[in-house]
Amino acid sequence: MSIHISEKRVGVLFAILGVVLFSTKAVMVKIAYGYGVDHLSLLLFRMIFAVPVYVIIAFWKKPLNPKQIQRKDFLWLVFFGVVGYYLASLFDFMGLQHIKAGLERIILFVYPTIVVLLSWVVFKKKITKTQAVAIAITYIGVIVIFSNEMGVNSGQKVLWGGFLVFLSAITYAAYLVGSGWLIPKFGVMQFTSYAMIVSTFCVVVHYLLVSDLDIFRFSWEVYLLGCAMAFFATLLPSFLVSAAIERLGASTFSIFGSLGPVSTIILAYLFIGEQITLIQLFGMLVVIGGVAFVSKK
Template sequence: MQTASHQLKGSLYILFSALMYATLPVLVKLAYAQGLTPESTLFLRYLFSFLLLVVVLAGIKKEPVLTLKPLVFVQGALLTAGGLFYFFALEYLSAGLTTVIFFAHPALVALFGIFIYREAVVPRVLGGLALALSGIYVLSGLQNASSLTSADGIIYALLACLCYALYSLVGQKTLADSKPLSITATIALIAIFIVAPLFPTDASVIFYLTWPQLVIAVLMACLNTLLAVLFFLKGLQQIGATRATLISTAEPVFCLILAYLILGETLTLKEIIGSGMVLASMFLAIRTVDHAPVEPEAVKREHM
């Protein structure tokens, strides 16, 4: 039986995952300053993640590196496709608009979860979901934007949103009989095989990396992929896809804080208000876990 402490632990796992994902913009700016392209950065992120997982699983834990469950391959393809679509969308749309569309995925997860896993969505979850989406809308600055001009960009962002929502739901199913670390390694390897053929020139950067580029790539692998994906999957086991995805919307708030602390970017009143709304939605999600039913697929826990 799943206890409140286990569900709180799952919420904290998801929150930590969001923080790890939020370090990505800072590291990406450093990578671009060192001459890396978006495609090469994406490839290096997955490559070094896989290499690190090989060391951890095969060298330290003495466990299988890969899992051959068919759904894990589907999950890896979805996550990779979502990442690529997100990068493509940023070529056409503003970051604010792309973020708003992408972070609509909690609504899709909640909707799909009701029909696929028969998850019970209580009023607090619905209220938190609406609050999170409203907060991200405020953060995006769309109130004064006129960037709704690119149909291609909107389609790419919607595809990224859809891919990530499906990735979350498939992940809830695969965790029933697979270990998070093996799932993460398999997803990273799948991403390598997808990205390298699509961008062979950018992937060849591995043969002439400078030391600063190498350090940035390893940090991205550790923070943005290894820890972020691992803790998201572990949290998913504890609290299910709907609540996990809702709490993960704290990511843009963490991005603003890190940008202020590290890059010196200032917070506007609008950004402070939007951040507060997202944090409030996260509080509702964590409070709800004491009363929500447990999803069967999320009961099994992984102990590291």
């Protein structure tokens, strides 16, 4: 019994640490932008610092069910690597140039509602009345936050940034919906590693096509933040979340997801001085409540 309880406690600790560390990404991106780095260079640094570990995992851990893997599965893996990590990350980093870290996290947090809607459109999965109401409530909360933020800051800038981050949420949700049938064949860590390698390749090609190739023109703080994002906001939380799900189960872990927006807002206030109004706080609670209902089985 004591071992069982201990495992649960470790799982809870891993879940909290994983969610909070994932939340640091937006704050570090906003800090890095203060040093004059562009979104593509910063994304490149994050990916190239992280990819060696994923390459090691890809060679170390073989696919779970190699006999079930067909040639077209590798093509789908490349597709989801492009959509789920390259495009999602690119839109996210672009959007963070225009909106606050806290607002970005709240928009990304609605991806479970997009998963439900995409599953309905693609796989004809029925949406229950409770889910429909919860989705409506979620987007009412987002509209409340947006309308207030547009009144405080430049409306067009906020709208464009929010749209880009929402595209990031859509592409990530598409990755989750579409890759579900591939993960049992490859394994979670293996599939993630392969997808991250594909994504890194896309970022490098993108950078080579549009940049002047001078990657050493930034201050040392930019490279330090890129390395910190790779380790503390990408690699470490991904392993912590996997370990937490293994100990707690996916349903129990989902309870801790609401810590994401809250921790981002707190960290953004502490480290970059972002403020949040009472109306935005109310909208955030509405969004969290709506997503929590949508995520319930």
